[in-house]
Amino acid sequence: MDAHVVEWLNLTVRWIHFITGIAWIGSSFYFNWLENALNKQGLREGIAGNLWAIHGGGFYYLEKYKVAPKVIPKTLHWFKYEAYFTWISGFALLIIVYYYNAGVYMVDSDSSTHPALAVLLGIGSLIVGWFIYDTMCKTPLINKPVLFTLVGFLIVVAISYYLTQMLSSRAAYLHVGAMLGTCMAANVFLVIIPSQKKLVESAKQGKEPDAVQGRKAFLRSLHNNYMTLPVLFIMISNHFPSTYGNEFNWAVLAGLFVVGTGVRHYYNLLGKGQNAFWILPAAVVGMIGLAMVTKPPPAHQLAGGRQIEFSEAQALISKRCVSCHSANPTDKVFVVAPKGVMFDTPDQIVQHQDKIFIQAVTTKVMPLGNTTFITEEEREIIGAWIQQGAIIE
Numbered sequence: 001m002d003a004h005v006v007e008w009l010n011l012t013v014r015w016i017h018f019i020t021g022i023a024w025i026g027s028s029f030y031f032n033w034l035e036n037a038l039n040k041q042g043l044r045e046g047i048a049g050n051l052w053a054i055h056g057g058g059f060y061y062l063e064k065y066k067v068a069p070k071v072i073p074k075t076l077h078w079f080k081y082e083a084y085f086t087w088i089s090g091f092a093l094l095i096i097v098y099y100y101n102a103g104v105y106m107v108d109s110d111s112s113t114h115p116a117l118a119v120l121l122g123i124g125s126l127i128v129g130w131f132i133y134d135t136m137c138k139t140p141l142i143n144k145p146v147l148f149t150l151v152g153f154l155i156v157v158a159i160s161y162y163l164t165q166m167l168s169s170r171a172a173y174l175h176v177g178a179m180l181g182t183c184m185a186a187n188v189f190l191v192i193i194p195s196q197k198k199l200v201e202s203a204k205q206g207k208e209p210d211a212v213q214g215r216k217a218f219l220r221s222l223h224n225n226y227m228t229l230p231v232l233f234i235m236i237s238n239h240f241p242s243t244y245g246n247e248f249n250w251a252v253l254a255g256l257f258v259v260g261t262g263v264r265h266y267y268n269l270l271g272k273g274q275n276a277f278w279i280l281p282a283a284v285v286g287m288i289g290l291a292m293v294t295k296p297p298p299a300h301q302l303a304g305g306r307q308i309e310f311s312e313a314q315a316l317i318s319k320r321c322v323s324c325h326s327a328n329p330t331d332k333v334f335v336v337a338p339k340g341v342m343f344d345t346p347d348q349i350v351q352h353q354d355k356i357f358i359q360a361v362t363t364k365v366m367p368l369g370n371t372t373f374i375t376e377e378e379r380e381i382i383g384a385w386i387q388q389g390a391i392i393e
């Protein structure tokens, strides 16, 4: 397919993914907040809580039923399509960006994993992740929230570790996020919506609705709520090579998980009237700690401190980078300079020196998938030239 068409397809699907994702997470946040904020005093028979709110210049009054109303209203609003479309558009993006160019995005050129195997592993992780999580929910573990969280966390870390060893670091990160996102969407599709359908069905037949169904849906939706912040983080981390480009990227991910889930927990407790304020400074300390451990060690003298001429560095950049980063790229996949970053002239190279250092010397995430086969020595030479002041004369 024409690379320009792929680019527009990518943009359009990404846009859809964003919009549906915002709608989904927004409603997830809203309903969790609603649940926690319900007034539980002085209620009518059969009511679990009520709430007044003002928004957009209007007053709203809501009631939550303990199980179900006697008569199911004709118009009942369901919240499911935002979840389905977020997953579908997300999976489409995986295909368009990652699987379509698996040789560049899924693996590094020096990896022993075949790109096709990498795609299978990626898709497999989504299925296996759901299978493990769903099985865990069906064991007595589900009644022990602390243990459940701990076991779940360790499994995610183990899978992250495995994926970072098999796939390119970016693909590994993204697939951990996609795996959790798949659990969330499958929770909606396979558990929450079917449970709710059963509730509606029994209410319609005048039977006592099974409270177990309601409880089941409630727990899955609570899990989804906790997964939101880590998943969102992983999705944006793809633009920050100091996370996935780190040597211990799986451990960085684990740390970010703890922070993300912790902050979510703070808000959930706050909603219930408990102010576990310590979580916020702890999260700040956690983020600062992560920023510190991901900081590259003070660069030793690269290339053995040898004085590097600009012509030498420029020749390497031309050979290893300009096939993509140019006004006229020769790469088959990237027909427009990625992110507008070009290294055609000395000035452009000097202007981007800090980014070149991060991308090609410390985190080594560039060249993408190392499709241009840069060597360690060459990275050091480019790095040394920047260290020595990036002088072009």
Ligand code: HEC
Residues within 6 Å of the ligand: 104, 238, 239, 317, 320, 321, 322, 323, 324, 325, 331, 334, 338, 339, 341, 352, 355, 356, 359, 360, 366, 367, 368, 371, 372, 374
């Ligand atoms: C196969 C194509 C390809 C090659 C070769 C390549 N890059 Fe990139 N580069 C990309 C893509 C794609 C992006 C955009 C990544 C993204 O979406 O975050 C990018 C982004 C960048 C950025 C911008 C990062 C940012 O977040 O602003 C820099 C800087 C960069 N590359 C440097 C280099 C250097 C230095 C080399 C050579 C050592 C190189 N690239 C080789 C494809 C390539």
